[in-house]
Amino acid sequence: MQQLLDKVAVVTGAAQGLGRSIALAMAQEGADLVLCDVQEDRLNEVSAEIEALGRKSLPIRCDVSSREEVSAMFARAGEQFGTVHILVNNAARVPNSPADEVRRNKHYAYITTPMERQSLGITSSLTDDDWLKWWGVNVHGVFYCIREALKFMEPQGYGRIINIASIAGTSAASTHSPGYSASKAAVVSLTKTVALDVAGAGIYANAIACGGVLTPPFQEYLDGATEEQKRSLYQIVPVGRLGTPEEYASLAVYLAGETHYLVGQVISPNGGAVI
Template identity: 60%
Template sequence: MKLKDKVALITGTAAPKGLGKAIAVAMAREGAKIAVCDINEEGVIQSAKDIEATGAQALGLRCDVSDVESVRETFSKVIDRYGTLDILVNNAALIPTKPADTDRRNRHYAYMTTPIPRQSIGITSSLTDDDWLRWWGVNVHGVFYCTREALKIMEPAKYGRIVNIASTGGISVMSGHSPGYSASKAAVVSFTKTVAQDVAGAGIFVNCIAPGGIHTDDFEGYLSGLTDVQRNTLWQIMPAGRLGKPEEYAALAVHLASDETYCVGQIISPNGGLVF
């Protein structure tokens, strides 16, 4: 019971087989009292019920992390229920799943694995303002809003654990198909390091997980739309030959949220060998 009696808030937890829910369940099994939030109210309420079924306490809340007032209200409700907050996992994020994103992803992967003359892929020059701007509200501002509210609780207590979820896209060229998404995740990486230095002296450890391919329903949907050649192209650039399971990433989140970690400001990237 590594997290016995700790209070944990995990954002972005509505997806039934998503990373956020997997982290919440893993922390519940380690003894934490759980609060989960998502903009999808129906989904997050169901996630809370599923967590309660494990025998843990759980609170499900609708929250738009890109809206500062929504974030403040969510944290207030967590405090009303549990009295404190020990752990924050900033998991909520937008990911590239639109048809145009899929087209750019396939073009990028093909360019990386096919012996053709070097040329511009034409991705960045073809992006619209919306293609660029749509990532920042949730992926960056949301992480800041939630972290700020958490620190207002953790700093007086002189204790806390914050785990930010970034991506290999923020530390490599593996998401070259989505410059806006990659830039937003790189911002999370840099934010993690600076906040970690700011608050470590108060016993608050801030770290970041940069996953490289998570086998969620969204990614399963992407895979199902690929041809055999396209799917094999993807596995060709992944030495492990598969995507990571949400539960595999969740185990790392539990460690970083526990008192067993000495990590401060670290960017840890479980990615099956995708990025070294």
């Protein structure tokens, strides 16, 4: 029995990595998909994969940091499918610039290698852009999508909202990127307040606070890392590996379904990196 048969799910950041895996997993469970991303070519490829599974798909180029584009996307979703049952807020900026890699390597070395205690000098060296660049997509975009999705969910008395957060927002696991960490902490807090707001209308909002996910950006980092840098990373994950997108997607499918009692929870698959 397909868990999400005939449900309509909006998945942001669906062109690759975790978003793609979540969209495909939901299609396999019977959902029709509204796919959102700024990478049109890859988005169309994912759309074709979903239709090959026998489900309907509506790919839409949308920058979630724009409330106008988000509003237009949900309007098209309504025209195509009539409603929205599930929202997965996956779109996010992640710390993968050369400067981010330098700070990440400094952080990992500091917590895995014996050395003199000192300030890492990360926070004090950040520019305004280092701080501000995270908020448009990672926080404002999540809010804009929730607000539009609730226009369908509240009148029908049903909905599932799944916000993709991070252990960066619940711990010091991403000390190398304070702005990213703060943005993901905002997602955690927003999830809890929204959950209390809408639970009485049959809408369950929860967050997945991901640990390391073996997405293309993380794979690029690993491809360029030295063996010592890789050992430093795996040293802080007790299971000794990153999670696969498919492992995270299975949890998203569960939260989108009917067989749970979870409201306002932050569930963190992370291989034991944060316990």
